[in-house]
Amino acid sequence: MAAEIKSGPKQGNVRKPDLFSKLEGFNDDVNMAVFIPREDGVITVSDDKTLRVWLKRDTGQYWPSICHTLPSQAASLAYNEETRRTFIGLDNGTISEFNLAEDFNRMSQTRDYLAHQGRVTSLKFSLNCEWVLSCARDKYFQWHCSETGRRLGGYQASAWCLCLEFDEQSKYVFVGDYSGQISVLRISNTEFSLITTLKGHSGSVRSLSWDAERSLLFSGSYDESVIVWDIGSKKGTAFELQGHHDKVQALAYASGSKQLLSGSDEAILGIWNMDVKRIETPNWEESDLCQKCSSPFFWNFRRMWEEKTLGIRQHHCRKCGKAVCNKCSAKKSTIPPLGYEYEVRVCDDCFSTITDEEKAPLATFHDVKHQVIYMNLDQTRKRLLTVGRDRVVKIFIPANHGYMTYDRYFISSPCSHVEGGLHPATAITNFQFPSGIPCIIFDTSLQISVIGVFKSGPEAKQIELDKKAVIMNSSYCDDGNSSSIDFFLEGGVGLTVQFLKLNDSVKMMPSISFVPGIIFNATSDTNNVILHSTMGKLLPPANVSYSCYTGDTPIVMTNGSSANISYHGIISLTQLRVQAFDIKNGDLSPGESCDITPITSVAPPIKPVTPTPGNPPVQTYSVKSGNTDCIVLQAGIEFNIPYTSNGARLTKTIGVPNNTRVVGMCGGGVATTQSLSLMFYGDWILNFIFSHALSDSSPRRPLLLDGTMYGIKEISLEYNISSYLFPDADAKDEKLLSKIVYKTPEYPTSVGTSYRCQPPTIVDVQGITTRMTSFQYLAFANQTTPSFDPKTVTDCPAITPFATDDDDHTGTIVGVVIAVFFILMVLVGIYIYRRRGKVSYEQVY
CATH class of the missing domain: 3.30.40.10 (Zinc/RING finger domain, C3HC4 (zinc finger))
Structure with a gap:
């Protein structure tokens, strides 16, 4: 299994979840998946009527050890680790119970529960109570005895029951339904009692999660919100979590770190810190007047x-x-x-009154590249599983657990390798893809010194990069701006060497992460400490190599601290040979040496020229793959950017300048997605993502599944309200993001054909009006020059022009005649009606 190319370096001080593996090959929608705790395994159920048990092989890939066909679509799943009992909820309302063998290569069916008359949407199994709890689209919550199969009781809700949670200690059951309500029940072997009904969502409740330690219930809904219900306080307290912009379908709670993970239809994973004090959302007051200036509202x-x-x-x-x-x-x-x-x-x-401390974020949001409908968290092995609408199951290393990598899948030969070098302390490391051609060559004798200043005195730890080092699959090749190679060293120490492209040079920026309690004897601190390089190391331009055989290349790390203990670090590189971009023929390019041409400075960036509003320069941009262009885009682009000045809402037209930097990703092979990014004004980025079209039943866009068509799947703009471009803005250096994601690709055309639209193309990118003139693009191409073939062009639908003096006016004349005739008939009818009314009036009086 090859490493996944990352879109760019990690940002901020919170790690983006690292993709661990993917499970693919389903013939229909995947409904649910769960980890097999303490095993490298996953159980999945899907609408293709299969129950599959996936085990990780020696190659690092997951393969089904069991693929069992069920009589109906499999909608829900519950698994018990101690007994290996597995319960499957079917679309026909039946619950099937299976026993998995110890080697997880065989399974046997033990019982069917005829529980419901509709699709079973959620299942829970309690070993202590020997209960099987379920809810379904027949509006019923039921619970059965797992020893006898006998039905113990049921509760009918007002709408489809979609999700449930169960607290074994209090015997409370929480049932979320389609109407947006959550029914709170207390059940026993013979009866139930309805405690209360929680009402707070305006959309259907799709997911529930339970914090047994603090008695907190989390609910995610189609209304794009998450609500935290404080059940334990018995005061009716509820906190809202608003961070998603689409339906929240999945929740998972990490009790160890007290974090709530939420997944939505916008392909975003939210990580909420629940170990902080939160304030209950105030109720909205009603008034006929503005409670500030007393202006009347429109109904007053x-x-x-x-x-x-x-x-x-x-x-x-x-x-x-x-x-x-x-x-x-x-x-x-x-x-x-x-x-x-x-x-x-x-x-x-x-x-x-809002302070900067109150504005500090308490959640982070990360793009997981598919719409999440279910999540499962293995807290023992620190892994997160997401099920997407794209019929793919993804496994991640969650945020803040980046150092827990002992059982993680690393890239192994032939995708990458660590070989012995000139002497035992030297490691020649080539991070490469399955083609066998390396994209990073990092050949050096490297030693890390980490010093901890403890009360008992300083303690030092020496770590070397040797044959035991393992390359992590978070490494990535050239994404247009950077490359990175990540190592896992002895003692759980992580080493990341990142290479950043500058104007005429490359900067090597290493960082190390470690757990003090593992590498030092004087502390038991289990917090993760990260040390970054202060200046890094400046290397020659991207297309040449760098070598330094004489002397030592030290890189000092910034000070770090944990539990009031400070740590320092230094990385020493000798016998250094390195190149991170544009490697030809699998070997180092001719380059520079530290003995000949040391690099001491970086040329200042060229200040971009703001184009005249309404007249953006039409430019051609391209993304290369080797010697060919895979993407060519031509347009003059400008944006209407809203901002606030002296409390007033204004807009300003900003165009893409002519000294724009272009980066992108071709993907290679049979890639279904390509990207092009334009970088300008320092930190503005305009992204286009091109994708092969999916099926669409609309007659307006009859797209195909066979990959013969493609279009633009996503357009996003990262921009900054800077003092340079917006001198009158109230908020300076405010970084914002606007994005539009199309359900099916827009501006479609056939593979090998470009799309062209001569009239201005107007796109509303989440409130940013984007105007593209002379717009034309070609993707998934293999061009030797960045140009368009005039013979293979798909033009946008023409705008119907107004008639000229030379046009045929027959249709217009006929329409006018019919309209005049109709008006005359109406006037005659009114006249006759009034005459008759007058005669009748005279006869009566």
């Missing part, structure tokens, strides 16, 4: 008549809950303690 007719003014729309401040007008609540802010991780409307009074 009496006040509008008295003041001789028009009514205005009502808004609510998310911090205090007061009813306010737009003028009194024009500002927006994040309020993480209230659960708002994105900017929301607040009144002017509350905005002035």
Whole structure:
């Protein structure tokens, strides 16, 4: 299994979850998957009527050891680790029980429970109680005795039952349904009692998770929100978590780190810190007047008549809950303690009271590249599993567990290898893909010195890069801006060597991570410490190599601390030969030596010239794969960027300048996705993602599944409200992201054919109006020059022009005649009606 190419380096101080493996090959939608705890295995159920048990082989890949066909679509799953009993909920309402063998290569069916008359949506098994709990689309929650198979009881909800959670200690059951309610039941062997009904969601409740230690219930809904219900306090307290922009379908709670993981239909994984104090969302107040300026709202007719003014729309401040007008609540802010991780409307009074500490985020969000409908967390092995709408199961190393890599799948030969070098301390490391051609050559004798300053005195630890080092699959080749190679060394020490492209040079930036309690004797601290390089090492341009045989190349690491203990580090490189980009024929290119041409400075970046609004330069951009161009895009691009100046909402037209940097990804082989990114104004990035088209039943876009067509799947803009471009803006250096993801690719064309649209193409990228003139693109190509073939072009639908003097006016004349005739008939009818009414009036009186 080859390593996955990463889109770029990790950002921030919170690690993005690392992709561990993928399970693919399903013939229909995957509904649920669970880990086999303490084993390298996964159980999946899907609409292709199969139950599959996947075991990890010596190659690092997961292969099905069992593929059992069921009589109906498999919708839900429950697995018990101690007894290896597996319960499968079917689409026909039946629950099938199986026993897995110790080697997980065989299974036997023991019982069928005729539990429901509709699709079984959720299952739980309690070994202590010997209960099988289930809910289904027949609106029923049922529980059965797993020893006898006898039904013990049932509860009918008001709508489809979609998810459930169970607390073994209190015997509480929580059932989420399609109406957005959560029924709280207490059950026994013979009866149940309805404790209460939790009402807070405006959409169906799709997922539940339970914190048994603090008696907290988490619910995710189609209304894009997560609610935390404090069941243990018995005060009816509930906290909202607002960070997603699409339906929340999956939740998982990590009790050890007190983190809630949420997955949504926007392909985003949210990681929420639940070990902090949160504030309950205020109730929205109702009023006929703005509670700040007393302006009447549009339904307050009496006040509008008295003041001789028009009514205005009502808004609510998310911090205090007061009813306010737009003028009194024009500002927006994040309020993480209230659960708002994105900017929301607040009144002017509350905005002035929000401190920087209150704005500090309490959650992080990461793109997992597929719409998540279910999640499962193996806290023993620190792994996260996601099930997507793309029929793929992905396994991740969750955030903040990056150092727990003892049983992780590493890239092994032939994808990568660590070989012996000139002497025992030297390691020649080639990180490469299955083609066998390395993309990073890092040949050096490397030694790491880590010093901990303890109360008992300083302690030093020496770590070497040797044959025992393992290359991690978080390494990645040239993504246009950087490459990175990650090592796992003795004592659980992680070494990352990242190479960043600059204008005319490359910067080598190493960092190390370690757990002090593992490598030092003077402490038992289990926190992860990361030391970064302060200056790094400047190397020659990307297309040449660098060598330094004489002398030592030391790289000093920044100070780190944990538990009031400070740590220092230094990396020593000798016999250094390195190249991280543009490697030809699998060997180092001719390059520079430290004895000949030392590099001492970096040329300052060219300040981009802002194009005139309304007249962006039409430019051609291309992404190369070797000597050919896989993507060619031509357009003049400008944006209408909204911002706030002196409290007023303004827009400014910003165009893409002519000294734009282009990076991208071709993918190679049978890639189904390619990307092109334009980088300008220092930190602005415009991304285009091209994808082979999926099926679409719409007659307007009859796209195919066979890969003969492609289009633009996603457009995103990362931009900065900087003082250079927006000197009058209220908020300076405010980095923002706008993105539009199409369900099926837009602007479609056939493979080998370009798409062209001469009239301006207007795209609304999440509130950013993007205008592209002379727009034309070609992807999944193999061009020797960045150009378009005029013979293979798909033009956009033509806009119907207005008629000219030379046009045929017959249709217009006929339409006018019919309209005049109709008007005359109406007038005659009105005249006759009035005459008859007058005669009748005279006859009566």
